[in-house]
Amino acid sequence: MKKIKLTRRPLRKFTLLYVEDSVLEQKKMLPVLNFYFPKIHVASNGKEGLEIFEKTEPDIVISDTKMPEMDGISMAKEIRKINKHVPIILFGNKSTDCLLEAIEAKVDRYLLKPVDIKKLHEILEETETKIFLEKARSYNTFLLHQYKQAIDSSNIVSKTDINGIITYVNDEFCKISGYSREELIGKNHNIVRHPDIPKEVYEKFWNTILSKKIWKGTVKNRAKDGSTFYVNTTVVPIVDSNGKIVEFVAIRYDVTESVKLQERLKRKEEDLEKLNRELERRVEEQTRKLRELNLTLEKRVIKEVEKNRQKDKLMFQQARLASLGEMIGNIAHQWRQPLMELGILLYNIKKRHDENTLDKKMMQTLYEKSNSIIERMSQTISDFQNFFKPNKKKESFNIEKVIKDSLTIVEGSLEKSGIEIKMDIEKNISIEGYSNEFSQVIVNIINNAKDVLNQKNPENKKIEISVKTKSEQTGNGKKDFVEIFIKDNGGGIDKKIIDKIFEPYFTTKHSKQGTGIGLYMSKMIIEQSMNGTLEARNHDDGAEFIIKLPLEYEKDGKLQKTA
Template identity: 50%
Template structure:
């Protein structure tokens, strides 16, 4: 026996030891069975060899299965399938069978080799699961019938409740409509109040300019300077109306601008007042930064903070009135600090000053909306605002995302 024959013999032995193997002739008569086939079928080799393979056929199997099997293997194709079988002692076993036609040199079928695996436990377990599922299905059907009966009772019970709910819904809809109208009126009131608050200071600036014009009418150069400042104030007052009209629009396009531009625009509006109140204004521009946002709205933020600072310093008897704006750049943000040497904010009010309608001023001097709208503007630009008391005054801190550095 050469090397290839020995190896082939080993392969055959391995298959024979691990599988249930049988061979039949072209008419289905058994010509070979291994020990595993005898063990599971409970027949001896002498009883099996020479017998037709249907000796282990289970009567429950549909004849169509075997017709399909024979049609497949007689057409020289491999058949695969799970087949229910009957042992000699009446026990049932299931085999996952692969039946292979063996062809001679002329390509004609010589015999069939069947290699099988015992899947009885898996099939039995699956049958038990199916039986359990059927039981659950029947149980569910009975439960569904009970649920249907109870549902009918609930439907009858809910009819009167639905009618009552419908009445309450109609009442609530009428209330919501009324609240919506009231909300619109309140929003308009807030807008008008804030415009009045924002315009109060520019009007004061115009009053100062007109007074100076009266005093300096003989000085043409001074007159022209005062006249130009008055025009700027009027232009900004007009733009304030547009800003508030567009404040809640979502389709506004952002612009690129430098922080210092918005600070200087606000200072220009209040320059006359600062001079009159002897307020020293200083812009510490450590690193000017370009951002993307709404410059006019940010100028309104600074003007509101400058105006509040002026009012705070008026309430404190100090000689050295300072308003210092500092621009600093961090990794991803620009930090703008607005310091004033005025009266400190009461500790219990520090967490409230950005809430709508909260104010420590007299109703004729403030609406309590300025800082609230400041916060809204900054948050819409991706920023935030904070405040803290210092030993010699108050500092507001504005944080805005950087667009690009100059």
């Protein structure tokens, strides 16, 4: 073998299996092969070479053709059963039969002996390129398999041919549609088409993808069981090297819950708009009723005072109008806080909707809170309506209930003034009389106390209400009474004027704040309409009003006990 100088780079990245039975040939070739390969496995026959191949999996196999036990061609055929791609180079004599057998064994190259080292070098370089390409192909195939697995595990994937016939679906597609692969492969993709989707939408879709453009959109589909699901879809046309469409790949992800949440949110917004319209209607209606009640109240005042002096007629009318003005102010106090709360809730709904953080549970909570506020505001109107409703006849009413209802009317202004209400009311006390007039007396006394507390502004402003039953011995025997005590810590009533506070038109307030009729009317209601007494006195740090009412009433000429 002619010696040549080796100047080209060696193949330092690959291992070699060299099979040669001749020790002499091994001594000639190994120095050359050692230059090219960092690791060489040597075998002396085909059987040994096959065993080494199975254990080491070399990158290249070089073998002589003629060897005992198993020749190189037989070994090549067995190797091909194990690995179809490993390069195999055979050294042999010029023989047609041998060459044909080598071709049949699918060897890569056949070099005649004696081997031309220069030619061998060229073949090894070609083989190196082939190995690199094969490894790159395997690696890319491995990566593509992982990409496919990643997409399949997190997305809903399908493929169709040019006519929309399904050729592939992944597990996620089967799961969301409810169909098995066998039911889907070979069927038109219309199998999951929802009948609500207009024909024009699909025409636009096909025009887009047939023009080799990517189509994106949210699609409404129908599953096997008839249920609806929504998917964000991207359809990509796949073209061959000639630019011809061969198939379509669709990648989707499930947005059913998001779409349904949007639909629920839209319905809730419509409900809120409807509630707002209803609230406006009810406010308008209740306002109209208040006006009607005001007219009724005025007529009633006129009718009552016709029996008395003209002066009393004017006094009662002014008092009612003044009371109505105070009640309208109380409505404003009662509504200011819930309107602010309702505005905040509506803002939170819009904000969470814009930030896409409005889940089903949060939406339900905000909706229930809004509805509760609206019902509370509606109840306020009803409370004020009942307050002004005229009583046509005496009736038995529960003291505790009327007092608490009266406090409901003024609680907004009391809270704004920072006034604490304390109550100690004996249970199940009922009396005979006019509940609305009695309620007006309670409200008038509470409002007077509130004004004094706001003016004097003591620390820890408070109003205390207590109700107790009492028995007294009179000339006609034992009688039962109920006493209502209303006291404040506003410093009390000036001794110079305490005897005048129940006189008509007497007031210590500014002319714009009071008429001086309220306490006079309250005394008339308690004493003339309900056969009781109303008095005022001072205690340690404030004023106290005492209402005393009988627990008996006259019917058919006989005294009856209040139930």
